[in-house]
Amino acid sequence: MNSTILLNNRPEGRPQESDFKFVESEKPSAKDGEILLETKYVSVDPYLRGRMRDQKSYIEPFELNEPITSHIIAEVIETKNDNFKEGDLVTGMLAWKKYQTTSGEQLNKIDTDLAPATAYLGILGMTGLTAYFGLTKIGEPKDGETLVVSGAAGAVGTVVGQIGKIKGCKVIGTAGTDDKVELLKDKFGYDEAINYKTTDNMKEAIASAAPNGVDVYFDNVGGDITDAVLANIARNARVINCGAISVYNDTETPTGPRVEPILIKNSVSMQGFTIGNYQSQFKEGMQQLGKWLKEDKLTYSETIVEGFDNIPQAFIDLFDGKNQGKMIVKV
Amino acid sequence: MNSTILLNNRPEGRPQESDFKFVESEKPSAKDGEILLETKYVSVDPYLRGRMRDQKSYIEPFELNEPITSHIIAEVIETKNDNFKEGDLVTGMLAWKKYQTTSGEQLNKIDTDLAPATAYLGILGMTGLTAYFGLTKIGEPKDGETLVVSGAAGAVGTVVGQIGKIKGCKVIGTAGTDDKVELLKDKFGYDEAINYKTTDNMKEAIASAAPNGVDVYFDNVGGDITDAVLANIARNARVINCGAISVYNDTETPTGPRVEPILIKNSVSMQGFTIGNYQSQFKEGMQQLGKWLKEDKLTYSETIVEGFDNIPQAFIDLFDGKNQGKMIVKV
Missing domain, CATH: 3.90.180.10 (Medium-chain alcohol dehydrogenases, catalytic domain)
Structure with a gap:
């Protein structure tokens, strides 16, 4: 049957x-x-x-x-x-x-x-490609910059953090359990990881982990965590809007602090994307991910x-x- | 004295x-x-x-x-x-x-x-340069696209609309009096202009003026007008966050609909900027604006x-x- x-x-x-x-x-x-x-x-x-x-x-x-x-x-x-x-x-x-x-x-x-x-x-499919294209083509992380990844223990986030390390960034992740926080640091090379469920003041926690501000923010969750990161955003920062799982189930239009003043003050960009935008470059992405995987630079x-x-x-x-x-x- | x-x-x-x-x-x-x-x-x-x-x-x-x-x-x-x-x-x-x-x-x-x-x-100073660099370098308007400008009758907005026409766009402006609306159409070449103070439903008004969606949005005001434009944003649209005069006087953090889901769904970018970012290109900008002014392609x-x-x-x-x-x- x-x-x-x-x-x-x-x-x-x-x-x-x-x-x-x-x-x-x-x-x-x-x-x-x-x-x-x-x-x-x-x-x-x-x-x-x-x-x-x-x-x-x-x-x-x-x-x-x-x-x-x-x-x-x-x-x-x-x-x-x-x-x-x-x-x-x-x-x-x-x-x-x-x-x-x-x-x-x-x-x-x-x-x-x-x-x-x-x-x-x-890692060799849509999630790996999403991490690869979002981070490298939109985020353009540079050596020495600070990268924050929300939903860091998810399928995309675990890859984003590792590519961030390959690119020479300080990498900070947010996740919702202590186990995930440990895993991010132990297995995926995150420099710091924050349990947003047990942290009272996320804005301060991000400020403390990213004292020079956040240069690249790879956002998988949206909502309150994003507000806390944007409150610590650096000048000329790039925000990659990959997902907004925290609001996907909202039945009313979710509201929050307006971003326009923050974007203007700090010359920040936000770019939403879906992986389909990069279809013509999938082969390049898979080759690069496969190479890093073979070199043991990536795990999943x-x-x-x-x-x-x-x-x-x-x-x-x-x-x-x-x-x-x-x-x-x-x- | x-x-x-x-x-x-x-x-x-x-x-x-x-x-x-x-x-x-x-x-x-x-x-x-x-x-x-x-x-x-x-x-x-x-x-x-x-x-x-x-x-x-x-x-x-x-x-x-x-x-x-x-x-x-x-x-x-x-x-x-x-x-x-x-x-x-x-x-x-x-x-x-x-x-x-x-x-x-x-x-x-x-x-x-x-x-x-x-x-x-x-027009040959900061406001003209702000219009020029914001629209051409961030907005990258293409022939046949639809451009919306908020605060269109302001110093920057009047220049943005005219450059939009030079680039071949359909140009729509928002302003706060009927006199300004007339002036935008009669003097500054706007294809359509909307008085946001007398329009009940801005979302519908934008939809009607921009039936194919908004490809480029040059935002001088932020707030409710921006919400109405984002509700009509086209795929791969570019939002230039130049100003947010509607919220500059707010004493509490202004809130509104979250933008992340809209940016993701339509692969939209938002880029805040201040004119200082383009300091090294000021000469190029002034030459181009001066040329257009001499050719009577710009008025102010x-x-x-x-x-x-x-x-x-x-x-x-x-x-x-x-x-x-x-x-x-x-x-």
């Missing part, structure tokens, strides 16, 4: 299990030119929350009662397409289904001799949840910070 | 006459190497409000009981410096005094054959208030939008 996860409701605030619906169907088979895929690993990511909104201006909102899609690694188990053979592992944007057929046009084969399969959902971590039925819960858990590094569901 | 205007109090909210103090003294005379200047024209500008705050992080706050300084045009009436002769007109950052002596090091002579003296406080307007004693009130009037174009006090 096949199983598919549909969007049942557009979440109000924090997503719930009831926003998703499982439907059973016959296992499909490949038609001419197609391949049949068996899903192996599913990436769950905060940005999917945005696609669950019914916003006309948003790029491709998910349709109600249609399957959710995300980055997936799947195995070719039947092929009527000469470009693929049985046993190939492929990655691409695929539906939350145990089995699916496709022409394979948008898929890339992965090489597990270079790195384990799941790396292609993380994953939180792997088992079972197709646990995909919605794994997604929901992102908003409680239950992942450490890339959150992946093994089917 | 000489007269000097000192900062008497740091304004709370809207500046008042009592925040300034006039003191009389003997008319000075030039010592060796100095020149004696008689003030002719004084520029009053919104950014001076920021320098009246006691913010350690702000660049050069004014000292209490010291003279305010701004851009001034003055005549050399006595000289003991070979670089200047009597009758020279000079411009530079000078004190709000009827007479003052200086070594002349930071001053530039102006040529009134090229343009009237007051142009050097406006001034609000000239008479009398040294009216300098504080002219400054205060900026916050009620009583100026149209560059506000200048003729002494």
Whole structure:
């Protein structure tokens, strides 16, 4: 039997299990030119929350009662397409289904001799590329500068900090548990890490960790933490707006201190981006990340949840910070 | 007799006459190497409000009981410096005094054959350069794009709109009176202009004027108008944060909708700047502005208030939008 996860409701605030619906169907088979895929690993990511909104201006909102899609690694188990053979592992944007057929046009084969399969959902996939392009192309960190990363223990943040160290920055991260704080310092080379949940005054904590101000801020969370960082921003600083997980579940328009006066006073830039902007340079990014990985300049971590039925819960858990590094569901 | 205007109090909210103090003294005379200047024209500008705050992080706050300084045009009436002769007109950052002596090091002579003296406080001075560098270097407007300018009838805004037209943009301005709206369209070539004081729903008004979204936003005011423009921002748009006059007088930290989600969703950049960032390129900017002025591609307007004693009130009037174009006090 096949199983598919549909969007049942557009979440109000924090997503719930009831926003998703499982439907059973016959296992499909490949038609001419197609391949049949068996899903192996599913990436769950905060940005999917945005696609669950019914916003006309948003790029491709998910349709109600249609399957959710995300980055997936799947195995070719039947092929009527000469470009693929049985046993190939492929990655691409695929539906939350145990089995699916496709022409394979948008898929890339992965090489597990270079790195384990799941790396292609993380450090060699969208999250690694997001960290790489956001930090290097927008942040342009220079030797001796101070870099702050919010959501530092997340899939993107762990990579950002390490690239910051490669570039010669002092790197400071924020995270929500003491375990994560330790991990940032011990495993990912962060110079300092701050537990925002147990810190009374984040503005002072950032000031103390970054006495010369923050030159580059890679923001994955938005909200109060961002306010605290902006209060310590250095002249000519660059802010990379990569994510705003702290407000993704807000049902009303989130408000906060206006940024215009801060930007003007300090000649600061803020640049929002999505990884799609850099599609033409993906190859360059993957080569650089693969090189650093091989040279042991980069490490990564994953939180792997088992079972197709646990995909919605794994997604929901992102908003409680239950992942450490890339959150992946093994089917 | 000489007269000097000192900062008497740091304004709370809207500046008042009592925040300034006039003191009389003997008319000075030039010592060796100095020149004696008689003030002719004084520029009053919104950014001076920021320098009246006691913010350690702000660049050069004014000292209490010291003279305010701004851009001034003055005549050399006595000289003991070979670089200047009597009758020279000079411009530079000078004190709000009827007479003052200086070594002349930071001053530039102006040529009134090229343009009237007051142009050097406006379109050929800081305001023209602010418009030029902000729009061309940060905004990078392209032929066919839509440019929105807030505070469009101000000294900077009137120049921004005209450069936008030279660059081939559709140009939309916001202003606070019907007279200004007419002037923007009739004199400064704006395609559309919106009176924000008589418009109920600015978000809809911008949407209607910019059906394809706003590609470049040159922001002089901040606050509610900026919220309305950001709600209509186009993908890959550039926001130039030049001023935030709407919040300069706020005594508490101004709040508003958070911008991070908008920046991320649409890959938008916001860049605060002050004209000092472009100091090394001032000559290029003045040459280009002078060329456009000579070719009749640029026009400008001034609000000239008479009398040294009216300098504080002219400054205060900026916050009620009583100026149209560059506000200048003729002494």
